[in-house]
Amino acid sequence: MTSSITDASGETSQTRKFLLLVIGSVGVVYGDIGTSPLYAFREALRPFATDGIQETEVIGLISLMVWTLTIIVTFKYVLFxxxxxNDGEGGTLSLLALLMKKTGNYMPVLFFAGLIGAALFxxxxxxxxxxxxxxxxxxxxxxxxxxxxxxxPLSILLMIALFTVQSKGTAAVSKFFGPITVVWFLVMAWGGLIHIGDDWKILEALNPLNALWFVTHAGAMGFIVLGAVFLTVTGAEALYADLGHFGRRPIQLAWFIIVFPALMLNYLGQGALVLTHPEAAENPFYLMYPEWALLPIVILATMATIIASQAVITGAFSLARQAVHLGFLPRLMIKFTSETNTGQIYVPAVNMLLFIGVIILILSFRSSESLATAYGISVTGAMVVTTLMAFQFLRSVWRYSVWTAGALLVVLFIVEVTFLAANLLKIHDGGWVPVALAIAIMLLMWTWTKGSRYIKEKTAKNDIPLETFIAMIERESAHAPVKVPGTAVFLTxxxxxxxxxxxxxxxxxxxxxEQNVILTIWTKDKPYIPDSERVKITKLSKRFMRLDITFGFMDEPNVTKALGLCRKAGFKFEIMQxxxxxxxxxxxxxxxTGLPRWQEALYMALADFGIDPSAYFKLPPNRVVEIGEQVAI
Structure with missing residues (x-):
């Protein structure tokens, strides 16, 4: 009897944890895609408003939006x-790390695809x-x-407040993200439900043939609005990037029972409203709601957009940490804002970069209508890159043939490239902004990777084999160095x-x-390394040993903490000696030099920007000795 009660209690606890993960994923994972109804349909309708909006145009656009959500989000991201x-972690760089590990060699095309995807994110x-x-x-x-x-001014003030609180951590606030966003999706579903009956013809949008008819009959104007239609799936990359925070099943369940139905109902409701009241095309989302609810809806929408912003900022912090660990960026200051959740981090340099960029965008474009034209390129570009990497995943990891992998992804690839081409038409209207940002960030990561490899190869030419040095130094001679007590750890x-x-x-x-340790710190392609595999000690001689400490690319690189594991492995030392x-x-x-002049200057600037390795690896500050050397680049 006691056993059955315990089992029931355990099952209840597991169910509760699972439901909390589902609700949490609604706030963090789907916060961005949940704000798309605010502007996506409005922007798609705008080109048709000049000569009057036709019924077939409204149904065709809604059909395109519904089936874009179905094909790209449901099939590509949620199900595939x-x-x-990569051991439970997702995202562009995580996928790149997995593919580089599986292929076993350096593939420039794969490498640059990963960098472009990360830069676009x-x-x-x-x-x-x-x-x-x-x-x-x-x-x-x-x-x-x-x-x-x-x-x-209110937008700027909200951004100042949002980026200021990042350093405090989001642990206390994030527990409210899920419930607030769940309410937001329910309100969106309600708004759609009360208007679908305005014109039941809107249900014809559920037929994919209407989407195909619109694409084939709307001409050049139809191709142009594809860029706005794609705004319905902005934030889909967060599905993949936040996989490690919630797990696959909670994210999938949240999509099918809350997010997807709410988005479908809202878009159908907006379409039915415009069919009966074409003047509502000015702002169909807000005009769906009764006048008494307008101010509360604006407040709720603002809260939802702040949560969506928090989600992508957190994603950028995680991506930066992965980039540092994988050697794509110099060491950056990374602060952990939670004692229990290693995913909650704060990266000051990235926070400042994002803040400056956001303020410049707000002051430059001054309205969401103007900024929406610049939005689609970064999203579609990142998705095309992810599809290309998914093709390599099918071949390298799941061992599919070229033809099978191509057959599975060709339709998706064509759809995404078509959307990308439509968005590229907006280059002159502000679309150059995300392209310029992506190119600049990609150049930074490429330069750091290339420069670091060049420096490593150059300095290796003058290195002395460790085995030769130990044999030479341990010979007793008049010129032998003086033996002093204690332990010396040399990082290499x-x-x-x-x-x-x-x-x-x-x-x-x-x-x-009297005791010398040659310490090498490794970062594996796995997200996390268990403590049992963290340290490896190799005895080299009476006075020398080699110590390897391994971290995953999502681990905190805390060397001092890792050294505590060495005692169990037989390495006895006193930290104060x-x-x-x-x-x-x-x-x-x-x-x-082996680098172009501009790249050399950029690499040296990045090297100066990186933080001190003693701070990055959490070494005891009062036990560190730094010896300078000059390296000609």
């Missing part, structure tokens, strides 16, 4: 890509807060025109070569500790 995980993280918040606050104009002049990225900082220490100080030796490189420009 959520299964293309950062661009999306700048545009989403600006567009979403302005769209929500523009509803104030419908409450009273007197509020029109306050939309811009090439474990079979003698660390330059060790050579400089002997050269200048003429001493060698241990010195950590780091080499500080001073890069010097030379006429003959």
């Amino acid at each position: 890509l959520l299964r293309a995980d 950062i661009g999306d993280a700048m545009i989403t807060p600006a567009l979403s918040v302005m769209s929500a606050l523009e509803g104030l104009k419908l409450v009273t025109p007197a509020f029109s002049d306050y939309v811009l 990225s090439v474990p079979d070569r003698t660390p330059a900082v060790l050579l400089h220490n002997i050269k200048h100080n003429h001493v060698l500790h 241990t010195s950590f030796y780091l080499g500080r490189r001073n890069l010097i420009s030379t006429p003959h």
Whole structure:
């Protein structure tokens, strides 16, 4: 009897945790896509408003939106890509790490595709807060025109507040994200339900033939509005990027029982409203609701857009951490804002970059209508990249043939490339902004990766094999360095070569500790490494040992904490008698270099921007010794 009660209690607890994950995923994962109804249909209708909106145009547009959600979000992301995980983690860089691990060699096309996808996501993280918040606050104009002049300053104030609180962490606030966003989706569903009956013909939009008819008969105008139609799936990349936070099943269940039905009902309701009241095309979302509910809806929409903005900002922080661990960016200051959830981090440099970008976008475009034209390119570009990487995933991981993988993805690829081409028509109307952002961020990551590889290859030519050095230094001679008590830890990225900082220490100080550790820190392509696999100790001689510490690309690289595991492995040391030796490189420009002049200058600037390795690896600050060296680049 007691056992059955315990089992029932355990099942209840597991069910409760699962439901909490479902509700949490609604707030974090679907916050962005949940704000698309604010502007997507309005922007798609705009080109048709000049000569009168036709019934076939409304039904065709809604059909396109419904089936875009179905094909791209449901089939591609919810049912397929959520299964293309790297030990439970998703996102462009996580997928890139998995593919590079599986292929076993450096593939430039794959590498650049991953960088482009990551760069486009950062661009999306700048545009989403600006567009979403302005769209929500523009509803104030419908409450009273007197509020029109306050939309811009209120948007800026909200952005200042949002980016300021990032350093405090989102643990306390995030528990409210899910419930608020659930209410938001229910309100959207209600708005749609009360208007579908305005004209039941809108249900014809559920027939995909109407979407095909619109594409084939709307001519050039139809191709142009495809860019606006694609706004319905903005935020779909967050589905994949946030996989590790909630898991596949909660994200899938949230989509099918809450998010997808609410979005479908809302778009159908907007379409039916415009069929009966064409003048509502000015702002169909807000005009769906009765006048008494307008102000509460604006407030709720503003809260929903802030949550959506928080979701993409958090995603940008996670992506930056992955990029640093995978060697695509210099070491950045990463602060953990939760003692229990390692996914809650704050990256000051990325936060400042996003804040500056968002404020510039708001002041430059000044309205959601203008900014919407710039939005689609970053989203469609990222999705095309993800589809290309998914093709390689099917081949490398699931071992599908080229023909089978191509057959599964060709329709999706054609659809996304068509949307991308439609969005590229907006280059002159502001679409160049996300393209420029993506190119700039991609160049930063490419330059850092290329420069780091070049420096590593150049310095390796002058390195002394560690085995040769140990044999030489341990010979008793008159010139042998003085033996001093304690432990010295020398950090190096090439474990079979003698660390330059060790050579400089002997050269200048003429001493060698009684216990010397050659420490190499590795970052694996896996998200997390268990403590049982964290450290590996190899005895090299009486006074030398090699220590390998391994982190996953989502782990906190805390060396001090990892050293605590060494005692179980037989490495005895006292932290207050241990010195950590780091080499500080001073890069010097030379006429003959392996990098172009502009890339050399950019790499040196990035090197100066990175934080001190002792802070990044959480070394005891009062036990670190830095020895400088000059490296000609």
